[in-house]
Amino acid sequence: KSVTDIKPILKALNIKEVNDGCSTGRKSFGSGSEITSYSPVDGSAIAKVSTATQDDYNQVIKTANAAFLEWRMKPAPLRGEIVRQYGDILREKKHELGTLVSYEMGKSLQEGLGEVQEMIDICDFAVGLSRQLHGLTMHSERPKHRMYEQYHPLGVVGIISAFNFPVAVWCWNTALAWISGDVCIWKPSEKTPLCSIACQNLFVEVLEANNLPEGISCLINGDYKIGEYLTNDKHVALISATGSIRMGKIVAQAVAARLGKSLLELGGNNAMIITENADLNVAVPGIVFGAVGTAGQRCTSTRRVIIHESRYDELKDILINAYKQLRIGNPLDEKNHVGPLIDKDAVKAYESALKKVQSEGGNILVSGGVLDGEGYESGCYVKPAIAEVENAYEIVQHETFAPILYLIKYKTLEEAIDLQNGVVQGLSSAIMTTNLREAERFLSQQGSDCGIANVNIGTSGAEIGGAFGGEKETGGGRESGSDAWKVYMRRQTNTINYSEELPLAQGIKFEF
């Protein structure tokens, strides 16, 4: 039995029993086969979404290209005004959309609402930015010349998003792309198609209120094949992809082959270093939320805790005890800490990872397992586990999208930083210390090699104002705050001569 009646939520978001998975705005279609979205919360079928075919895609890209020609001519602050209106609708529908995220994806209601809050925040951020798409001015080496740079809209942006943040990551991209003058085509995860339908339905309200053309916001549901139409299409200027390293490598190569631009936000293998000077009152909630929040399915989830030998036993006992208090169950019930994994395949991956930990010699401290019985009928609920491991184990090197936490012991800070950096991924990292030297060392060029490095804060739950992304096999892209907007625009350098001569740069003389 569900804690929340989902029917009125679906109604408020204009989700029907069968939805067109393909849309250019007001117009929706989708002649491919249907995907049924099952809730990992209770295993029930929520609704269906039709997928896009090659013909549907062709229509979408044609409409998007045409919309771009119009949209790019709207002054950026007016594009910002459209994004502002979208943010207002998200504020109004925060509860409904947050609940759908929680029910379709399985994260806690608090986190579902938090995800919609990230959308609202990035809309606000984008509105401000729409008046700040600044380029620099330079002094020319030639007399009576002026030099400056400006940023122009790029074109069509393809957004490939993952199930774990089914709405926020799209919005980080699309809000910045829209104020930049770009139009977007979104290929959401097949595991959370209804979230994409809801976001698009809400955007249609803005389209209608402002009489905007079709094609500014497009949606193509389907499997990897529909993603390939997008990545291989030379009419798509930028592909922003969030997901696994495996997917990222395929996307990166396809886009590079046509010399397109890509922004990749791939796997993490995030570690927290607990030094001898850590305040465990700060560290423990950071570790537990980082490891079990979203059932360990964030790209920023804490996977490894690297603990100074002097604090190891103490922290180990605290964590074992903390895990005993975790309540696993329906994520819409606010008393629960841990919801389900996304589907049974994820459960299998979790089980095989735990087996691998043991076969490689790991010591299980808090054992995992799949839950059954009342409230766990979907078969997607698992127990968060803790294991003592070596960093070099193959399974520890790998990102398992599940609540499995690895403990590793260290003696010197240098060794801890080496362990932290000793994985192929480079997304998020943290150090827990009250010692200034340790903190600064960790943040220095000798320290963490990740895109995100925190002090006395966990690895997950970044704010939208900073650039979000990571190094190495995490893909190198940056989304969301800071100057991440630049990737959605093209830079042009302009030199203007207002003299009556034509002096050449570098003092070159060319006379005839």
Ligand code: UN1
């Ligand atoms: C992701 O898991 O892909 O920092 C994004 C965080 C969130 C975003 C995670 N703000 O955990």
